[in-house]
Amino acid sequence: MKPFRILLFILSVFSVLILVSFVFPEDGVKLAGHNYEFFNARKYFNAKWSKIKHVLEEIQIEKDSVIVQDTVVVDSSLVVQTDTVERIVEEPKDTVDDGIEDIQLPNQSWSALRDIFDALETEAKEKVIRVLHYGDSQIEGDRITSDIRTQFHKEFGGTGPGLLPAFDNDHYSISIRQSSSSNWKKYATGKAKPGHRKFGVMTYYSRFDPPGNIDSTILEGWIQYKRTNLTTGTVQNFRVCNIYYGDNQSTVTAELYNNGNLDKIETLMPEKQVKKISWDTKHNAEKLKIKFTGKDSPGIYGVTLDGTSGVAVDNIALRGSAGLEFTKANLNFLARMYRMLNAKLLILQFGVNVVPNPREDYTYYENYFYAQLSGIKRVYPDVSVIVISVSDMSRKENGDYVSYPNIEKIRNAQKNAAFRANCAFWDLYTAMGGKNSMKEWVLTKPSYARKDFTHFNDRGAEKVAGMFNAAFMKAYKLYQKEKFKDLLICSIRRAATEHGK
Template identity: 30%
Template sequence: MKQYKVLLFFLSVFLILCAIWFVYPSKGVQVGDLKLRFPSYQGYLADLQDSTVDVNVDSVLLAVQKSYEMVEGSTDTLRYYYDYITSNPNRICLPEDDYTFFDSLFVEMAAAAGSGRTVRILHYGDSQLEMDRISAVLRQDLQERFGGSGPGMVPMIQRIPTVSLSQNASGSLTRYAMVGDSLTRKASHKRYGPLTQFTDVSGNGTFTFTRTKNRYSQELVKSISKVSVLLGQNSAGFEMALKCDTLPVRKTVIDSAKAEVSMVTWELPCDVEKGTISFSGNAEIYGIMLDGKGGVTVDNVALRGCAGFIFSSINRQVMKESFAKTDTRLIILQFGGNAMPGMASKKAISSYVRKIVMQFDYFKEVAPQARLMFIGPADMCKSEDGNLITWPLLPQLNDSLKVNCLKNGVAYWDTFNVMGGPGSMRKWVSHNPALAGPDHIHFTHKGALEIGNALAKSFILYHDFYKLRQELSDEAVGIYLRDLRDSLNPRPAVPDTLTKTEL
């Protein structure tokens, strides 16, 4: 065939496709039970008008960073904190804008390093937290400020590797977990403990940990000088022995059988690179804590596929004893993404939020000493008519979660809007370097670093304000902020008994 005929053939095909492109319905053509789709001119115009093109990730991240900084040249520090507490879109939102919400936590965290205690923050979430993402960054930033080190509490058997620790277990061990596939063993007694899983030791077993060498790990996670075991249902004479590097073996025997939760701790004279705990007897191991001398840690609990309303079915007594013994002072829940695909109406959103509120009631009962915080779902995309769009009900779910968290005394951090709002996930995926994966759901390590740093900065700003209030008269601060509020929002006179929670 001559070359010009080949050219004419391709031009003809191109023109036919262009004609179809112009006239083909953007929603496709239904043929029986089959829907035929083809790129359309209308769809092309819709993409051109897509508001997500305005989501510039670098600009969003820069704006988030700047929102945590005081305006250069500003001298009114209290006005800066007032604006932050009441209107900064990237802040941790507090119930009733009560700036004292975290004060009791700050008192404990500030005193921990000097006393050798480890104050724990338990970070529950879905697969966004796998491999210690987000939690690791928050832990590093808080340990830099309040002291502490190590990766925190880990299960004896870890199914999904983490960047923060190398570990393995062997022996007569059986793992039971609330969340998992069809092969995951379930316990009828519901004594899962704070990690929502436990390992049953029946005879002899070992747990070995090694300092991480992963390039994504944070620095302070590598320093381990205190090892603890959280256990229950132990037999009489249950024996544990810890061998670390070249240090002498440390052995502990629990003479009597105990049904309640126990915690055994070994203080080490230096940081260790590797250690092995040998177990002999019968017991349920709820967690192993690898910490520093004293300070703060963040325990990462990643629950793949979980929507966040499983906790209230865990044995209350075990949880209450565990939280008390481990000195858990803040519980963070980060869920919503796994529930989104199953939501088709506002009624479904209301049903889900009610289940989440039930978890708040549960945690207030089993951990009355702990503050609660909820981290909302990130933006996520679905394919509709060949286009990737934000799940239509996601903004409503985010708003409903925020309103109900604050109404029930739970702080809220809005990941969705910190990212840039609707359509932002597409831009996080296409960003160079990629900040989210090709599934348009999960953050990459770099994206998790951005989210973790923003969360930590928001939390630390409240601590900065707390320290400032310790230097000033707390009463004077309250009066100033009240007067500032009234000057910005004139309203009928209020009693002089106005409290700081009424800001």
């Protein structure tokens, strides 16, 4: 038999089977006590069409978003564009206010957030990516950050409290209880002079013996982290302990005690750059103690308690800061540690320390703040940055609490600096209600801010985090939708090109 006849026979049989599948009862046919079922094409194609229809509705491909010109009919069911596909981006005529203060983008471009959004879609499924939340006393005690962390863990996976200092008198966290031996000292930008500017991503590091103080004496220092019951299970169930160290001139022994039992031992060799040791904590660590022994103390740039994938969110509270510490440090050393941590997003939330003693012009602050952002982006370009504006603050005038007159000027300076450095911007001042809103946050029952009319209380911190999370997720979902539309349009172009050939 000729090949053509064989093909025709096969196609005929296939066509008959398809026709039978359309008329065969869905519940099958009973014969001799047995139920015989057959492939149901109608049910299959209906399900497929339902999925396709849902996708088309979700991405809202309409005439207004894709214009098809100079069409060529390929067959009775496919019409493609052969010359141009023009995408029109315009604001909806009837915009519904969803109550979310949106994250603002320089030049309306996704480039400011592409690194974090793409990493959430891909890398976070296989390894840990980091979000570092820097701020002043407004975020002390893990306030605001802890609620951002909880939401990010829920949306993208991840466990643990994130990056922690070895020692900091000002450090208190609701997410972890921390203690240490009494011989630790903190070395920070602008305060202590250790002989170099390698301060790391926290803008400070810790030692249990001063730099260069080496003799035959064997020294010992320890730090301990203990779970609390004040946070969610994802924060408590960390799996990996990483220690970032350096600046030690002699070998140091590091021992990890898991729930009081010696679990790991590591030798830290002399090192001028930042290095990392990594330990598996086996999920069941209620209490971790790390003991260092040697003739010299290493500089401890931070300890991370994380999972093995998802997002880690770090709280780096710098009391009294205006956010101008970064350029006081060695930026290349900073970038090296960012890479080791796989940092994908920096959140910078400063301003309340700039507000007192108002002045007319804040160009100086804009330029200083821009120098921080541009410096970070220059040495570590593969990171997204979101600047959170100064919050409202009140002072008493004529017996009433009113906003400081310079709040909006500082907010505008921060926004200008962010946009100049191609960073995203979220307006917390407007989100909380704008002028005189702090007064309302303090006096409302229950209150959302402390009676210093400056700082949020725990309830207010949770509210701020909720507003930020809503804005972030809205931007992320919109980015995904826009990216999917772009892929679809590229597919249309590709199909048109191939058809033209």
